Amino acid sequence: MVSVIIPAYNAARCIGRAIESVLGQSYSAYEIIVIDDGSKDNTAEVVRQYGDQVHYIHQENAGVAVARNTGIAAAKGDWIAFLDADDEWLPDKLRQQIALLARNPNLRWCGANRFQSDGKRKAAVGDKNTIAGVLGERDYFANYITAAANGKCHVITSSMIIRKDIFDELGGFDPDRPLMDEDLDMWLRIAQHYPEMGYIAEPLSINHLDVVNLELAKIRWERKKGGNLRTLVARHLQLAEELGNLDTFRPYAKKLLREPLITAIYNGFKTDARKIVTQFSDLFGWHWRLGTYLLTIFPKITSAAAKTLAYIGYKLGLERQVTRRWIYPNTIEKDNEK
DSSP states (O other): OEEEEEEESSOTTTHHHHHHHHHTOSOOOEEEEEEEESOSSSHHHHHHTTGGGSEEEEEOSOOHHHHHHHHHHHOOSSEEEEOOTTEEEOTTHHHHHHHHHHHOTTOOEEEEOOEEEOSSOEEESSOHHHHHHHHTTOSEESOHHHHHHTTOOOOOGGGOEEEHHHHHHHOSOOTTSOTTTHHHHHHHHHHHHOOOEEEESSOOEEEEOOOOOHHHHHHHHHHTTOHHHHHHHHHHHHHHHHHTOHHHHHHHHHHHHHHHHHHHHHTTOHHHHHHHHHHTTTTSOHHHHHHHHHHTSSHHHHHHHHHHHHHHHHHTTOOOSOOSTTTSOHHHHHHHHO
16 A cells, blocks of 8 residues: 655645545545645645545645644555655556556665646656666666756655655754755665665646745745755765765755756856865865856846846746746845845
């Protein structure tokens, strides 16, 4: 049986869609566990409408990591599948993943490609044919970290299914990790010990980006500065060295840090951009450090130019990926800049 863990905080507007997407699965051996993380809206009322189809658990607000851990502790299944309250699964998601895992009993976890939607447009994050070409005849990546470093392994929490005993062995989600970093920390911990990960190139879930949450928007804004990710990457570089995986992990560490570096420059965060290339000077060569310094001499001018070019590309339809960049009103950014 698969235990489906859905953490929810003020999710009344969208959690019904998530639950319905599980109830509509072509695979039927599952249980649904919703952990209400101290919601202040009518999330409980919405969930309880499903009666005994859903195991509802309420806890005082403690964060998504604790909520997921609560769900794992209550789970009866051998496999744990995660679904965020604002996402949904496509009907064949569980069946395809369970079939893959049955064909490969050595695997301990499995991910899948996904769609991202902004309410107007939906696009796959990874190209199905390209990923299938990399996988070849296999159902899995030989090393999740290497595949992710090469941009071929695209996962989010809502795409993952993991053997429950992994959490007994490695521990659950770290409640001390900031929101939106606790899941990456978990995947890296698993990958350092069990590098092989099953993967389905076909998108099996939809990550809805248009569910606007002002609290999360402010957290995302702070996350753009990269401070939390610097701490996480430093921690896993140390773990990789202890486990003898350093050479494998270093390219992925650089890829993980490159995104907040570019984002910091894009948003005019001079100090934060320079901290990244300085702290990890062994990952970023002199040309990265020089380029970062030059682009942040006049950070506001660089940021304004970058945002103008990005907006022109967006209006011309040149963006292939669907992102949150154009979803939130500018007033959110202005509020967070204060």
